[in-house]
Amino acid sequence: MKQILVFILFASLFCWLLFSPIYKYVVLTRQAVIQQEVDFLLEVGASGRYGYIDNELIGESKKRLTSLGFNTDKLQYTITSSLNYTPTLQQRLPRGEVFIVEISYPYEKMFLIDLLVGIEPFGEHERMRSYGVKMSEYVDQNE
Amino acid sequence: MYKFIIYPILIVLLLFTSLDQLSNHAALIHYYSYKYAVNRATHAAAMQLDKEALADGHIVIDEYEAQLAARQLLNLNLEKDSYTITFFEVVHVESENVPYHYVNKQWNIELYLYKPAVILVISTELPHMIKSKPSFLWNIFGTSEVVSSFK
Numbered sequence: 001m002k003q004i005l006v007f008i009l010f011a012s013l014f015c016w017l018l019f020s021p022i023y024k025y026v027v028l029t030r031q032a033v034i035q036q037e038v039d040f041l042l043e044v045g046a047s048g049r050y051g052y053i054d055n056e057l058i059g060e061s062k063k064r065l066t067s068l069g070f071n072t073d074k075l076q077y078t079i080t081s082s083l084n085y086t087p088t089l090q091q092r093l094p095r096g097e098v099f100i101v102e103i104s105y106p107y108e109k110m111f112l113i114d115l116l117v118g119i120e121p122f123g124e125h126e127r128m129r130s131y132g133v134k135m136s137e138y139v140d141q142n143e
Numbered sequence: 144m145y146k147f148i149i150y151p152i153l154i155v156l157l158l159f160t161s162l163d164q165l166s167n168h169a170a171l172i173h174y175y176s177y178k179y180a181v182n183r184a185t186h187a188a189a190m191q192l193d194k195e196a197l198a199d200g201h202i203v204i205d206e207y208e209a210q211l212a213a214r215q216l217l218n219l220n221l222e223k224d225s226y227t228i229t230f231f232e233v234v235h236v237e238s239e240n241v242p243y244h245y246v247n248k249q250w251n252i253e254l255y256l257y258k259p260a261v262i263l264v265i266s267t268e269l270p271h272m273i274k275s276k277p278s279f280l281w282n283i284f285g286t287s288e289v290v291s292s293f294k
Contacts, residue, residue, distance in 0.1 A: 006146055006147075006150075010150060013154065017154060017157050017158070017161075021161040021164070021165065024165055025165070025168070028165070028168055028169060028172060031172065032172050032175075035172070035175075035176060039179055042183075048290075095190065096190065098187075098216070098219065100219075131220075132179065132183075132220060133183065133216060133219040133220050134183045134186065134187075134216075135183070135186060135187040135190060135212070135216065137190070137290050
């Protein structure tokens, strides 16, 4: 009887201890993965051959993230530049200006388990963000 | 009764080990975000060519503009005041003595350069999630050669 009582007393705490670190790792890893995606988009987009990041590149990026378990509909890409427009194939970003890329993704229910020990979790719609800025290398050969 | 002693000890132990691992993992991610920022800063700095020298056919990095660009890119990529620039150098490599052997004993840097380059070291600190543990300290090094399609 006493043992069952002790177990019930500690049950939620044990659950939290065992499973919450795993959720934290998932959050950290997701953050790292979208950061990597930002780095990759910048590396390609800012290179001399491209000078833009358009929907085709974003589509490829979404495909890569889907294979790692992300939900494409919830991914949000924000691509701007120091010239305040989104560079496209028709309007590439010239050398010396910077690309600004941000990818965000909701935390979803990753922190819900913290309720077990009385910590108020993040809202479901709070988003993790990854951000990067790189200078464009593109030079228009016709100029 | 002994369970009331063993359980709390176990809980504290579990908590500290998982917090320690989490902190190490977060530190690794943190480090790489800074490393990428340094790479982008040197990349931008190496694109600041001296236009007058370029008109004469020489590829020379404008040191003042390079430093401005590096600072700008670091500011854009990282939080303000979370780092300090500890070393910045523009290396002028003449095309006659390529590959140029660059050695810096102070920062333990050894490079073979083929084009003019920018070298940057920033230092940054990240506190450990467990307060009693020492915080993570890094000197992060990055370099870029001039970005150009011509030789």
